[in-house]
Amino acid sequence: MKLASYSYKVALQDVDFTKKLKITRLIGYLLETAGRNAFENNFGIQHLQAENYTWVLSRLAVEMETYPLQDEEFIIETWIENAGRLFTTRNFCIKNLSGKLIGSSTSIWAMIDINTRRAVDLTDEYASFVVDKPSPCEHPRKMPPILCEPHCEYKVKYSDIDLNCHANSAKYIEWLLDTIENPKTFFENKHVARIELYYMNEALLGDVLSFYKENREEQVFLFEIKRNTDSICKMRLVF
Amino acid sequence: MKLASYSYKVALQDVDFTKKLKITRLIGYLLETAGRNAFENNFGIQHLQAENYTWVLSRLAVEMETYPLQDEEFIIETWIENAGRLFTTRNFCIKNLSGKLIGSSTSIWAMIDINTRRAVDLTDEYASFVVDKPSPCEHPRKMPPILCEPHCEYKVKYSDIDLNCHANSAKYIEWLLDTIENPKTFFENKHVARIELYYMNEALLGDVLSFYKENREEQVFLFEIKRNTDSICKMRLVF
Structure with a gap:
């Protein structure tokens, strides 16, 4: 056990x-x-x-x-x-x-x-x-801050939330992967070798979030979700 | 069997x-x-x-x-x-x-x-x-046409699609339920007694869809998803 x-x-x-x-x-x-x-x-x-x-x-x-x-x-x-x-x-x-x-x-x-x-x-x-x-x-190591402009805004919806009225851990990943352009070509050719997730705060029903994305090195993507200045979640993807 | x-x-x-x-x-x-x-x-x-x-x-x-x-x-x-x-x-x-x-x-x-x-x-x-x-x-009976203006637009994302590159049947329901206002109060007090779904066309990755919603009778909601003039899916909810 x-x-x-x-x-x-x-x-x-x-x-x-x-x-x-x-x-x-x-x-x-x-x-x-x-x-x-x-x-x-x-x-x-x-x-x-x-x-x-x-x-x-x-x-x-x-x-x-x-x-x-x-x-x-x-x-x-x-x-x-x-x-x-x-x-x-x-x-x-x-x-x-x-x-x-x-x-x-x-x-x-x-x-x-x-x-x-x-x-x-x-x-x-x-x-x-x-x-x-x-x-x-x-x-998971410490993630550096992301310095770029927000990629897009998103309002947390009914279908995103669980029994605690907050978005569940997998939703954050979906939202962030959805910011990748040309997903068909991208995911056909790339393979996630490592993913790191840092959960800082909850995202609640109706919250308006900003998504940030930075392609710092060729095979490394950094992502962040913020509500105003509060960090909700950070994610590092290595392909 | x-x-x-x-x-x-x-x-x-x-x-x-x-x-x-x-x-x-x-x-x-x-x-x-x-x-x-x-x-x-x-x-x-x-x-x-x-x-x-x-x-x-x-x-x-x-x-x-x-x-x-x-x-x-x-x-x-x-x-x-x-x-x-x-x-x-x-x-x-x-x-x-x-x-x-x-x-x-x-x-x-x-x-x-x-x-x-x-x-x-x-x-x-x-x-x-x-x-x-x-x-x-x-x-499921035939659904009447919905005559209102579109509620919002939506672009089909990577997280929405399945192995056939189209959105799966449950995604349509999520998108449409997400158009309901004040979902916390609504779903706390209402119970779906009957749902009808009519699947007409596939929604593919990258498609831009319009969502329609009409509250024709007190306990009955009609929904439709269109791509331009093509109907993708209709849904009737009875509470």
């Missing part, structure tokens, strides 16, 4: 025109895996709701060598690497059915009190769930 | 702030059920791809008395009611775990040749799959 494996199959609705698992859906499966494993260990969002706590994703990095194809089965292994005063690290390995490592991920979470929005100390209660095994995936 | 049942559980990401299964996700489960049952009977999209055929959804109606709640399990029964020269009718019953009927649906599909875009005659090959049982759900 501490180091658990879950198997999935790439559904028709999980792929784009390249017939490969979309990065947003891959991250969807990672978050679903985190939720399932937390639930099985009795600290899922469903358990926390009763005590007015919830999990908040702070940072996520994913590295992929190859993406599973439509109808292909794949396995996600997950474990908690540490649990500290403010944050816990949950790692993932993504494997194909032959057991070959095709990708990996690391994520940093806080547990907050829904009313006070303050983080809960995780040191004692979660120590017994820790597996001392690092992720093959490099940790 | 001809009349099959599938069970599902309402996931965290399937609900909105009312903690009830969202209509878009319900329709997602109905389409997934259609796909699974077709696959098990050897006429799934995966089987048809090899012969250059595909299924195209033409009309869909759903009626719901109550919606399953977060974490609740529910059952979808499905069967083919008829298979004709151009269309086949697939029905659904939605039940809770006690077996109580909580909703029903009926859908009309064509099988088309991907190259010629022409419909395939289904009479002979699918006769053996027909179960002579009507759906409790009333068939």
